[in-house]
């Protein structure tokens with residue numbers, strides 16, 4: 001069957017039930033596809049026989065950088081840095097998890113475009129972040145060609161601030177500046193999520209959903225769709241760890257930008273310079289087969305100063 005909507009990820013297309021018959025999915029891949037379509041997330045066992053050894057090496061390598069007394073079982077683990085961004089640059093195991101070929105092939109099948117990883121985050125504890133959608137940070141045109149893959153690096157206790165999500169929220173309106181009546185282009189924010197919290201809470205109230213937590217086993221992974229509301233629950237026991245890695249993926253042949261600092265209708269896009277972790281090559285923004293050039297006046301690339309500032313907000 002021809003896909004009349006190439007501008008939608010296959011798993012988010014209204015034609016999904018008819019289209020998936022042609023993909024040659026295994027039973028497990030079809031379960032993952034169905035879960036993403038219906039719930040906006042899917043859980044699977046991370047496909048890497050060497051994962052346990054990688055996890056141990058990552059903990060050894062990154063552990064000292066968090067400023068946390070991991071060896072003292074009674075110490076507060078939530079003090080200090082709670083995340084390291086883009087550790088893949090110096091850690092081959094973080095990179096291998098991000099660039100896992102089975103995951104890349106799976107995402108490519110599910111979305112109908114080749115996937116590439118562009119950012120990693122490594123957490124030793126829960127983030128305790130409120131419900132949010134990553135789409136204010138990283139979006140694409142056409143929209144929704146972004147996803148996160150969260151990997152549990154230990155069994156997660158209910159008291160360790162597990163990941164939570166609102167099932168089905170990927171189908172809710174995408175909260176953009178236009179939706180909440182603000183201008184974003186050229187602005188500055190302490191956190192790129194700040195302007196949108198009330199809107200996300202209003203949507204949760206309106207749709208009447210509650211948070212579902214993911215009590216993951218070590219080695220389990222969860223894919224979230226671009227617009228799925230998710231966050232980190234309150235950590236009841238500050239002595240616990242909750243080691244995890246999140247890799248964010250984009251898909252080929254899109255425009256890549258930060259909606260929090262864009263006004264799309266005016267052509268004012270805060271474009272992202274993205275490169276694929278898997279092959280190190282840049283992925284310039286492309287719109288329906290045409291590469292965007294930097295000199296277009298309405299388009300804006302971040303200055304170095306803005307980039308440095310944003311590292312702490314993304």
Ligand SMILES: O=C(O)CCC(=O)C(=O)O
Nearest residue numbers: 126127134163231232246
């Ligand atoms: O691990 C968590 O608590 C959430 C992480 C998250 O929201 C993200 O990386 O996008």
Ligand SMILES: [Fe+2]
Nearest residue numbers: 132133134230
């Ligand atoms: Fe997130």
